[in-house]
Structures are given as structure tokens and as C-alpha cells.
Amino acid sequence: MMIKIVEPLSIHPQALQRLMTPLQNQGYTVIAYDQAAASTDELILRCADADILVIANQPFPASVIEASKNLKMISVAFTGIDHLGGLNDIRERGITVCNAAGYSNHSVAELVLGLTLNLLRNINAANMATRTSGTIAGLIGNELRGKIVGVIGTGRIGLQTAALFQAFGCPILGYNPSIKQQGLQMGIQYKEFDQVISESDIVTLHLPLTPDTKGVLSGEKLALMKPTSLLINCARGPIVDNQALADALNKGQIAGAGIDVFDMEPPLPNDYPLLKATNALLTPHYAFATAESMVRRAEIAIGNVTAYINEKPENVIISPSPVRN
The missing domain is CATH 3.40.50.720 (NAD(P)-binding Rossmann-like Domain)
Structure with missing residues (x-):
């Protein structure tokens, strides 16, 4: 053989x-x-x-x-x-x-936390300020503790991510096509998709890419999110309408996004919309690595x-x- x-x-x-x-x-x-x-x-x-x-x-x-x-x-x-x-x-x-x-349950979940903390605490900007004779001005961020986290997809990685956020003192809302008993035992409050994305301060995506999930986070759904909220996607790029996401970021409809996956594998073309989007923290599909x-x-x-x-x-x-x- x-x-x-x-x-x-x-x-x-x-x-x-x-x-x-x-x-x-x-x-x-x-x-x-x-x-x-x-x-x-x-x-x-x-x-x-x-x-x-x-x-x-x-x-x-x-x-x-x-x-x-x-x-x-x-x-x-x-x-x-x-x-x-x-x-x-x-x-x-x-x-x-x-x-x-x-x-990659642990590696993906940890990057979700890393992207979230970076966005909340302006870590990239603080690093640059320090290296260019800057100060604390404009760098005051927000704590993670107490933020409502919406986990879209509570499979293995989603549940591992939820557990890490809980360790930081975050209540968890969850959406999954079928409610997971383990999620309930962890204290996840399951709600409908629209409720989770509209009530959460941080929305993290953990869905597989299927015909049903492609583009599930459309411009219409992004408009339901809080203007202070963050979106994290370490699942699959086409789950999100990324042009609509770039527009939402540039218009201030949401506060920021941490994105590890795109409509294609990196390197991204120079005109890819998220490359110039406001407060978009991008990584080259390496959450698993x-x-x-x-x-x-x-x-x-x-x-x-x-x-x-x-x-x-x-x-x-x-x-x-x-x-x-």
C-alpha cells in the first residue's frame, strides 16, 4: 500500500x-x-x-x-x-x-483572546508610540472583564474560546444550530443569532464554511451590532461579507475587528477592502499555527x-x- x-x-x-x-x-x-x-x-x-x-x-x-x-x-x-x-x-x-x-483548539482560542486584548488595549498603537517618542495620549483602552462575549458556533474551538473569556470575567452568550449540553453546563446562555450579535460587546465566529454559513454575517447583520463592539473571525473568511465589514468599520458602525481569515489565502491583493479599513487588526491565517x-x-x-x-x-x-x- x-x-x-x-x-x-x-x-x-x-x-x-x-x-x-x-x-x-x-x-x-x-x-x-x-x-x-x-x-x-x-x-x-x-x-x-x-x-x-x-x-x-x-x-x-x-x-x-x-x-x-x-x-x-x-x-x-x-x-x-x-x-x-x-x-x-x-x-x-x-x-x-x-x-x-x-x-488547534487551544491555539485558535488563544489568538482570539490575543486579537481581542490588542484591540481593547491598543497594544499595536502603544508599541508604535513608544518607538516614536510618543506618550500615553490617545491610548487609553478598555478592560475585557465584564464584557459580554457572543460565541457564534459552540463546537470544540468555540467552547474552548468561551472558557478563556470566562476566565477573564466575561459572561457568554452563544449561538449554535443545536444547543450543546457542555455549553449549558459551562453557563453559556444560548440565544438566537440576531440576539447574540446585537447584545454582545465582542462577537467571535466559530462556524464551519458551508453553503448555509457563507456570508451569514452580512451588512444587514453587521448593522445589528453595537457601535462599541468588536468582531473577531478566526474561523473562515467567507462567513463574513468582508466588503460590508470594511464599510462598517470605516463608518464607525462597529469599533474594531480582528481578522485572521479572508476570502482567499494570503497574500492579499492590494485592493482588498480590509487592508485599509479603520481599526482592523489583520493576521495571515495563522491562528492554528x-x-x-x-x-x-x-x-x-x-x-x-x-x-x-x-x-x-x-x-x-x-x-x-x-x-x-
């Missing part, structure tokens, strides 16, 4: 080898690439003879799936699979798809391969199929 790790997993080569060795000792061929494919054609060549693929967040077109005739299983070293094309083909062929759910989380995702992703081979698949997103040697 041919197993290919078709893009870097951002861990030390020795750590990667440690994870690969048990599979190799069982007689499986495991090939790991240390650079992402430069083109779709190159990706097709890499994957064509693979039975199992381990991928990360590089866009994976449907044409690659179509050309991979031996493919039985894909382990996605990521939480979302919206970058994976050919889903209909995958389902029709009975290919198992697993993800690395949970690997810590040394600790990279090790966790590699362990989960390759562990998924082992579990599949042992006919006990884990973290399954799309229908499992039996192993065929």
Missing part, C-alpha cells in the same frame, strides 16, 4: 520520521514531500499511485481526486475540508476522508491512517470504506 504525505506538516523531520516508522515497519511504503506542489499537474503526479493521502491546507482540486485511481483514504491534517475538491467523486467511490479535529498544534495535527493525521488500516477509522468526515490491500 502506498501512503503519501503530499505537503509539509511543519514539524521537525525527525518527529515526522518517528510517526512514519511504525507504518514502514508494517511493510507500507510511506513517502513524505518537504515542499508543497508548485502546480496542479505536479500534485496529480505526486498522488496518482497513492492508496492513502495525507494533505494539509493546500487547495486540492477535483482533478487530483479524479486522477488518483487507487485512492481509498484521505487524512486531512486540518479541521475544515472546504479546500478539498471532488467531494461528489469521493463519496461515489467510497473514499474515506478523516480530519484532524481538535488539534503553533509549534504544539503542528505536532498534534501530524500525530492525529498519521494516527488516522493507522486507524484506517486497522479497520477502525477515526475522525471520519466522509464515509469509510473497507481497506483493500
Whole structure:
């Protein structure tokens, strides 16, 4: 059986080898690439003879799936699979798809807190003022304690984020398509979507990207937010109408935004609306990226391969199929 790790997993080569060795000792061929494919054609060549693929967040077109005739299983070293094309083909062929759910819960939640504190306390501006002979003038911010935080999407990352905000003394409102018992036990007060965004001082998004969630935070919904409120998005860029968000920031309809995800992967084009928006704190889709989380995702992703081979698949997103040697 041919197993290919078709893009870097951002861990030390020795750590990667440690994870690969048990599979190799069982007689499986495991090939790991240390650079992402430069083109779709190159990706097709890499994957064509693979039975199992381990991928990360590089866009994976449907044409690659179509050309991979031996493919039985894909382990996605990521939480979302919206970058994976050919889903209909995958389902029709009975290919198992697993993800690395949970690997970045802490890293994403911590960046949400970091963006929020930066916006509330003007940390970037204070750093610049100090370096340019400035003073405290214009830098008086706000405390996080006591602010109402609205968590839109109370899955694993949403609940971890809520727990961190609670540690800072923040009451939590929550919206989720289905109310989570764990959220209730934590003291989250569940409300309808419009109520959460209109009553919260800080709104943090933790929804997957689906046809139902694309553009869910539209200009109309942004208008419901308090003029003193902050929006944090470390989930998926297209959940928000980002042109409408830039307009809302420039008009003072909301006070600020911390955004890690966009309508495309960085680098962003020079005319992207949020680049010139007022009080927009932007990071290049790196909420998931810590040394600790990279090790966790590699362990989960390759562990998924082992579990599949042992006919006990884990973290399954799309229908499992039996192993065929």
C-alpha cells in the first residue's frame, strides 16, 4: 500500500520520521514531500499511485481526486475540508476522508483572546508610540472583564474560546444550530443569532464554511451590532461579507475587528477592502499555527491512517470504506 504525505506538516523531520516508522515497519511504503506542489499537474503526479493521502491546507482540486485511481483514504491534517475538491467523486467511490479535529483548539482560542486584548488595549498603537517618542495620549483602552462575549458556533474551538473569556470575567452568550449540553453546563446562555450579535460587546465566529454559513454575517447583520463592539473571525473568511465589514468599520458602525481569515489565502491583493479599513487588526491565517498544534495535527493525521488500516477509522468526515490491500 502506498501512503503519501503530499505537503509539509511543519514539524521537525525527525518527529515526522518517528510517526512514519511504525507504518514502514508494517511493510507500507510511506513517502513524505518537504515542499508543497508548485502546480496542479505536479500534485496529480505526486498522488496518482497513492492508496492513502495525507494533505494539509493546500487547495486540492477535483482533478487530483479524479486522477488518483487507487485512492481509498484521505487524512486531512486540518479541521475544515472546504479546500478539498471532488467531494461528489469521493463519496461515489467510497473514499474515506478523516480530519484532524481538535488539534488547534487551544491555539485558535488563544489568538482570539490575543486579537481581542490588542484591540481593547491598543497594544499595536502603544508599541508604535513608544518607538516614536510618543506618550500615553490617545491610548487609553478598555478592560475585557465584564464584557459580554457572543460565541457564534459552540463546537470544540468555540467552547474552548468561551472558557478563556470566562476566565477573564466575561459572561457568554452563544449561538449554535443545536444547543450543546457542555455549553449549558459551562453557563453559556444560548440565544438566537440576531440576539447574540446585537447584545454582545465582542462577537467571535466559530462556524464551519458551508453553503448555509457563507456570508451569514452580512451588512444587514453587521448593522445589528453595537457601535462599541468588536468582531473577531478566526474561523473562515467567507462567513463574513468582508466588503460590508470594511464599510462598517470605516463608518464607525462597529469599533474594531480582528481578522485572521479572508476570502482567499494570503497574500492579499492590494485592493482588498480590509487592508485599509479603520481599526482592523489583520493576521495571515495563522491562528492554528503553533509549534504544539503542528505536532498534534501530524500525530492525529498519521494516527488516522493507522486507524484506517486497522479497520477502525477515526475522525471520519466522509464515509469509510473497507481497506483493500
